[in-house]
Amino acid sequence: MMLDRLREIVQEVNTAKDLQTALDIIVSRVREAMNTQVCSVYLLDSDINSHVLMASEGLRKESVGHVSLQMDEGLVGLVARNAEPVNLENAQQHPNYHYLSETGEEQFSSFLGVPIIHHRKVLGVLVVQHKEKRSFDNGEEAFLITLSAQLAGVIAAAEASGAIQGISPSGQRRADASFSGISGASGVAIGEAVVVFPHADLSLIPNRMTDDIDSELSAFSIALNRVRDDIRALSDSVGDQIRPEERDLFEVYLRMLDDEALGREVNDLIYAGQWAQGALAEVALDHVKSFEQMKDPYLRERAADIKDLCSRVLFYLQETERTKPKVYPDQTILVGEELAPSMLMEVPREKLAGMISVKGSGNSHVAILARTMGIPTVMGTLDLPYRRLDGRQVIVDGYNGTVFSNPSEQLLQRYQEVLKEEEQLVRGLEGLINLPCITPDNHRVSLWVNTGLMTDVVRSLDHGAEGIGLFRTEVPFLLSERFPSEQEQAAIYREQLQAFAPKLVTMRTLDVGGDKALPYFPIEEANPFLGWRGIRVTLDHPEIFIAQARAMIRASEGLNNLQIMLPMVSNLQEVTGATQIIKRALRELQEEGLDVCMPPIGVMIEVPAAVYLTRHLCQMVDFVSVGSNDLTQYLLAVDRNNSRVADLYSAFHPAVLHALKYIVEQAHAEGKPVSICGEMAGDPGAALLLMAMGFDVLSMNASTLLKVKAVIRSVTMSTARELLEDVMQMSDAQSVRSSVDLALYNAGVDRLLRSSRSN
Structure with missing residues (x-):
């Protein structure tokens, strides 16, 4: 029973247009559900550093929006400070009780307050009160805690919407x-x-104001008529194949699109200045929410019909929009x-x-x-x-x-x-472009770049890059609407190889899966990062692999500066299989008369299994390269795309540092060069540790190359080795980061670490 009441309250609050409506629904429904005499919501307004009484059923109406308690004041402040419930039989006897005469709460004895918490932050306090001296039982307390947890997200979203419009929870004007x-x-x-x-998704359409109301009304009218035509055509085509009551549904849909139904509501919003897509989305989602709340199962199912109908209208609206050239402001901030x-x-x-x-x-x-x-x-x-x-x-x-x-x-x-x-x-660093990357005590480090686009190459050469440590071949695939042909790929690869010749260019074979899905080659998996990705995909599709290998080798003719790198390797058989395909591609091209030779083959060490196979892998390939982004992810069991656990993701974690040092030692024991091409290489502080470990090549984004060069030219190798020795004894990432930052400060290059201090 309580669970049903909970669900009903949450659904109703979800339909609220704004924060105040949501709060009014909460206090009304909770008081009724818990059969108590008062329910109130206090929200923290950080602009005035107080908890403001934002809604109440049972306290004096005139006090709502006007009464506030300072951060630690009263029982509300106690709940918020400790972020835990307070359940009292006689509130007035508690030392934290603070009497607010404006509310008329002196007649209520019992008090139960629970914190409203969103992402570890206390947004406010939900309170119920009763005249009788009684303790709220465990079931009531659990109900209020559960409800508060479910409503926190709704309240946070409503507060944030107000903040964007420049209004704080209590209605103060706010900036910043x-x-x-x-x-x-x-x-x-x-x-x-x-x-x-994305197209045809009602839930993602932004609010956007328009000056051309007539044009938006016209576009909406055209889209409606096209959907009406579709429905009539569909009704005619099914004819007698369906029952009369099902055919009547088509008439219902047509009536919904009339000027007296959905159509009128959308037009009203357009007249108010909203663009057609935003007006349609707002009306559609309101109706969908209303139907989803209905108790009758048949009516509840009609929510899907409304969504489908309005999505069809949206499709035609967007089709019209696509024909117009998109104009972007000079300083565009892209948001999605x-x-x-x-x-x-x-x-x-x-x-x-x-x-x-x-x-x-x-x-x-x-x-x-x-x-x-x-x-x-x-x-x-x-x-x-x-x-x-x-x-x-x-x-x-x-x-x-x-x-x-x-x-x-x-x-x-x-x-x-x-x-x-x-x-x-940036101007100060430009003077380093033509200088060697060498420490004050004469240790030389090679700085290469990671690229994926031709524009990156130009920037990389301008920054003095000595080679390409990672060319992401999936970027051209991601930007295409189908698999690029061998000839199309060869043209792209040739540009990269020619631009950098005679410097080496390391091309990674197609690395899709995980967070990189091709629109024309979808991979649906419950756990994509542990699934079908990298070398696993290309070995399962040798027709894709052979075309890419041929394109790479074809592009290298006469230049001979190509290296091929295999991603996501976890066993030796993958290397054997991939090498055989590359050798086959070479033979075929040579038979076709091309003057090409076998490029050096390398593997990426990105999974823990490969770390412990480093020595065996080095016996099979010409070089190894660490992908520190994925290696960190897999060692720490932290999805690097999940912002909820992003604070746990750190390449400075001791486990990551020990793994990196082990890889270098094992590779050098086999006489093979080892590079690192993850984001860690472009961190000026991390670069010092990597240099001290013995990495032969650091490969990074062009935008960070000069910063890394500035640091390496300012810190001796002996200092870097002392720093590495110190941090390898540490047991947490924060201590490592602090030690590295201090070393940069002592070297006088802390200005390159703006990210470590607040602006």
């Missing part, structure tokens, strides 16, 4: 609303938010629930200033692409109501993983100063 995420790519960007979204590489490519590079992705983490594929392109990015902003962000001015702080909306003049000025500092730093 901040939303925390994870740093995806360092740097700062100030610009205008442009929300992007889950950004995809194709979305990035649609924006002219000179206009793309920053990116925000609600899902994903600092090590997801889009974040890596952002770092490659040097675009400040924040990932995993789970509480950001991004659909309301379109057209608003925002600041992206890619150093601290923070997004600001409604920035004040002071905040804008502060971040404009940061942008100036960045420009000065």
Whole structure:
């Protein structure tokens, strides 16, 4: 019974248009469900540092919105401070009791308050009170705790929507609303938010205002008529094949689209300035929620019909929209629930200033692409109501993983100063481009780059890269609508090889699966990171592998600067199988008259199994390369795309450092060179540890290369080895990071570590 009441309250609150409506529903329904005389919600308003009485059934109505308690004041403050329930038979006798005369609460003796917690943060307190002196029983307390946990997300989302519009929970005007995420790519960007979204998904359409109301009304009318035509055609085509009552449904759908039903509601919102897609989505989702709440199973099922009907209208609206050229502002901040590489490519590079992705983490594929392109990015902003962000001015702080909306003049000025500092730093580093990467005590380190696009190559050469340690061949595959042919691949690979010749270019064979799904080759798995990815996919599809191997070797003709690298290797048989396919590709091309030779073959060490096979692998290949992103993920059992556990993901974890040191020792024992091409190599502090371990090549994004070079040229190898010796004795990542930062500070290069301090 209680579970049903719980579900009903949560469903009803989910349909609320705004925070106040949600809170009013909560206090009314909870008081009724618990058969108590008072239910109130206090929310923390950080702008005034107080808990404000935001809604109540049972206390004086005039006190709502006006009464507040300071952070630690009263029983409400006690619940919030300890983040645990307080259940009292006689509240007035408790030393923390604080009498609020405006509320009229002196007549109520018993008190039960539970914290409203979202992502470890106490948003407020849910309180029930009763005149009789009685302790609320365990069942009542459990009910209120469960309800509070379920409603926390709804309240957080409603609060965040208000913050974007410049309003605090108690209605104060607010600027500098901040939303925390994870740093995806360092740097700062100030610009205008442009929300992007997949097609035909009503739940992802952003709110967007329009000046051209007539055009939006016309587009909606055309889309409605096309759906009406579709329904009539479908009704005619099924004819007598279905029962009369089922055929009547078509008439119901047609009536729903009338000007007196859904159509009118959408038009009203368009007249109010909302664009057609946003108006349709708002009306559709409201109706879907209403039907989903109905007790009658037949009516509940109609929610799916409404969703399908409105999705059809949305499809035609978007089809019309696609014919119009998309105009992006000069300083575009690209925002989406889950950004995809194709979305990035649609924006002219000179206009793309920053990116925000609600899902994903600092090590997801889009974040890596952002770092490659040097675009400040924040990932995993789970509480950001991004659909309301379109057209608003925002600041992206890619150093601290923070997004600001409604920035004040002071905040804008502060971040404009940061942008100036960045420009000065870049200009200061340019003098290092043609200097060797050598420590003050003459130890030489090779700095290579990771690339995936031709534009990366130009930037890499401009930064003085000595080779390509990782060319991500999946990028051209991700940007295509089908598997690129051998000839198309060869042309792309040839560009890379020619641009860098005679420097070595390491091409990784197709690495899809995990967080990199091809739209035309979907891989549906419950646990994709432990599933079909990397070398496993290409060995299962030799027709894809042989075409790629032929394209790579064909592209190297006359240049001979190609290296081929195999991803996600976990056993020796995979290396044998892949090598045989590459040798077959070579033979075929030689038989066709091409003057080509066998390129060096290497493996990526990314899974724990490969760590302990390093020596055996080195006996089979010409070089090994560590993919520190995946190796860290698998060693720590932390999904690098999951922002909820992102704080557990650290390449400075002692287990990761010990594994890296072991790999270098084992590879060098077999006389094979070892490189590292994960994001760790581009961290100026981590680069010191990697250099001390003995890595022959550090491969990174072009945007970090000069910073790493500046650090290596400032710190002696003997100092780096002492630092490594110290940190290898440490037992946690934070201690390691602090020691590395201190070493950089002592070397006078801490300015390169803006990410380690708050702006």
